[in-house]
Amino acid sequence: MPVIKRLPEITGDYVDAGALYLEKFIGAESYAKLYKAVETGEVDPDSEPSSRRSSWSSAASSSFSSSSSVVNKVWAVKILRKPKSYEEDPAIYEREFAMHSRVSSHPNVVSLHGHFVERGYFFLVMDFQAMGTLVHAIRSGVYQRNSALIKRTFGQLTDAVLFCHKQGVYHRNIKPSHVLVDYWGCNPCLTDFGLATTEDINEQLGFGTAAYMTPESFDLGAGPGSYSAARSDYWAMGVTLFNMITRQAVWYSARPVEDVRYGIFLRHRKRYLRDRFPISFPFARLCSRFFTLEPAERPSLLEFNEQVQKLDDLYIDEIDVHTAGPGCSQTGLVERSRTHRGSPALPCASRGVDGAASAGCSSVYLGQAQV
């Protein structure tokens, strides 16, 4: 059973000894619930004190006294179930906080301010991003045929991911629903470090979201294996860029046997991409090298981004459109995803649950591919 089903609905409650009012539920995926919270500026002295209160709040640091300057300040509060063994080894369960706070100073990582434990739940307090995720921005069409905007946003996100790696933090679950953007689709901020690790080389397979995982990181039941978490992040960034340009998922999962699309890609490379998606030939060439089966042959994220930034256009132009396949036309994107032909539509994660259908999503593929 997904953990969120076992998390309470606490909209309208006060938490952290009354310092935060949970005004609105904003999203949930598999492990947590996110709330928009308003800082009340005071703490109820009679309420059960929360343990491990950290210094996110200016009210908290002013000896719990009322402070009018902080009233109405808005935060995002993430609630996770506190595991039973928390008291025995809290460090394990503070991992998400530890990883996220290590990289939270970067302008393209969501700023994390503190955490506390209350009523048997673990809470993280971070900056609230009102405009939603990259999924919403992609579906709104803000990037459509705007190569300059896509390159800029992708470049900023690359900067954040490489910064995380420099700090020894590998995200392992990069995808559009873990990137928050502003109204114009700019200034991306990476979030959800729930699967992050400090180890580049990992032997525990199967971490991440299928559509964004490298072939070597799947657990195919074939015994022990290992993969690079850094390379997993590179790959997920490539898929995310593909989503931004095409509004579609390139495949459901990069397993040549399980997903026929990836199998066809491996056999036909550029042709597969050029015939099905409205991308420029140079970008198709770059992707054909980037999504290769052999990890050592793939360009690094730094190289990939440098190449992307050099491309004049990420979209197919008027001349090339006549030599490419039917899937590359600009107009057919949404229609094709509805009729099952061609490529999977970008999975909707507007309600957060990976792959779950929600209002407004037109694709029947939602239950399979994941953002």
Ligand SMILES: Nc1ncnc2c1ncn2[C@@H]1O[C@H](COP(=O)(O)OP(=O)(O)O)[C@@H](O)[C@H]1O
């Ligand atoms: N700081 C934030 N501001 C606004 N919305 C957020 C913020 N962080 C997360 N969200 C929303 O909540 C959803 C779930 O958050 P996430 O951290 O991915 O939880 P989970 O650990 O359950 O996957 C995200 O997809 C996004 O829509």
Ligand SMILES: [Mg+2]
């Ligand atoms: Mg998540």
